[in-house]
Amino acid sequence: LPICNAIGALSLAVGNTVLPVSEMNFVPTPVLALQPSASDFGNFSLQSVPSGPVTLTYEALTCYDLDKQVDGCVMDEIYYVPAAQALLSGEKCGPYLDNCNLEHPFLSKAIIAAGIAVFGNNDFGWRFFEVLMGTLCIPILFAICWSVTRDSTLSIFAAFLLAFETLFFTQSSIAVIDIQAIFFALLAFMVYLANIRIWRLDRITLAGILLGLSALSKETAIFLVAFLVVYNLIFGAGGRKSKWFSSIRLLVVVAVVFIAGLQLYVTLFGNSSTTTFVDDIRYILSYGASLKCTPSGCGWVDPLFKAPITPFSWMTFYSAVGYFVTRVTINPGNYQYVSLGYWGISNFFEVWLTWAWAPLVAFLSYKLWTSRAAVVADVTTAVKIDTPSFRIAQFALLWFAITYFAYVALYFYGRVTYPYYILPATPAISIGCAYLLSRKWFPREVAYVLLGGVFLWFFLYYPDKSFLPAWLRMFLGH
DSSP, rough: OOOOOOOEEEEEEETTTEEGGGGGGSSOOSSOOOOOTTTOOOOOOOOOOOOOOOOEEEEEESEEEEEEEEOOOSSSSHHHHHHHHHHHTTTOOTTTSSSTTTTTTHHHHHHHHHHHHHHOOSSHHHHHHHHHHHHHHHHHHHHHHHHHHHHHHHHHHHHHHTOOOHHHHHTSSSSSSSSHHHHHHHHHHHHHTOOOOOOBBOOHHHHHHHHHHHHHHOGGGGGHHHHHHHHHHHHHHSSSHHOOOHHHHHHHHHHHHHHHHHHHHHHHOTTTOOHHHHHHHHHHHHHHHOOBBBBBBBBEETTTTTOOOHHHTSSSSSOOOOEEEEEETTTTTTEEEEEEEEOOOHHHHHHHHHHHHHHHHHHHHHHHHHHHHHSSOHHHHHHHHOOOOHHHHHHHHHHHHHHHHHHHHHHHTTOOGGGGGGGGGGHHHHHHHHHOOOOOOOOOOHHHHHHHHHHHHHHHSSSSOSOOOHHHHHHHHH
């Protein structure tokens, strides 16, 4: 067949008689596809010779990696979709751990597998629950802000900013593993701040369970766990002993859920070299330690600046990384436009605002601390600063600081740091920006202009702009 796609299914008929595909030499499936350069044949035993035209139908796999010969086409889908398929098949981890992606915990891949089980082995099935969880993060962030502040403007702004954060949207649209961890962490933060109880489970236990699920989705959720523990130690309810006790209890619950989940996974899917959760954790840590910068490279390189994209680039600027981009060329003139483009880039209208709200909240926190620590407490200043809106801003600042500067430290340690590692900090950035833009002293007209800029940036990098005329798509360039 003169086709450049792999083939996932074949059907051959003569007239009205369908020939049994089981008689083919190779029976293609979406998981075991027939490659473009390969051939197939079959010998069919029929009681009578059918008459009529010969009809061949086939499924051309358009989201399939020809080099690795696996499903997936956007960014790291080529690792996580096969891992999800292996879970569904009950396949044990191979000798080199390639079919189970053991460098990350299993839960995110199990969620992708659930989508395949419900909706089929296709791009809709791979991505359904990722899209659902990413979408649900928006009202959850609203609930987090509302539960503390009862400020509808701040809460709506925060939800809007997360909804139109380009990197968060892109990662929520494909079958990868970051958004699942953020989803469970946001639920944990909501439970903690809203003081939600279920049966005998108080907010600490519930938050610990959810953070354990977050860590089972991706191990880097440990930074989100560290944040809530530190926040509880500083701002938690009760005295010093009570804060320490609840923080330790939170860590114990997280550890129990994480260890139990890993042990269940390796019991069902582990190989001879991976039989306990300790083996799994050891592999995760060793793999992470192996991602070191070398003289020849340190992760993704910015094509404009000809330099690696580092955590400092995350907060200043870097060129958009093309996760999956197809272009159309129009002759004469060789004009091009992007017909479909998944881009990895933060919404810098939000990122740059961090340079305003983070120092402001840090300064006000210092001023509040000094007013309380004075020999004669400055009650007026303390009351004026310590509002519910300021408390959620402090929550966001500590959240951002721990989840961002952890990667700054890893970068100085020599580890490769990819730009999407900022994702756990993006909801915190959304809250911080919303705090700044919703202040009474901040001109509301300027706030709306900045929110408009956030939307325009998002629109510029929106994956599918086929509803626009070709000349405008050429002008936009993305």
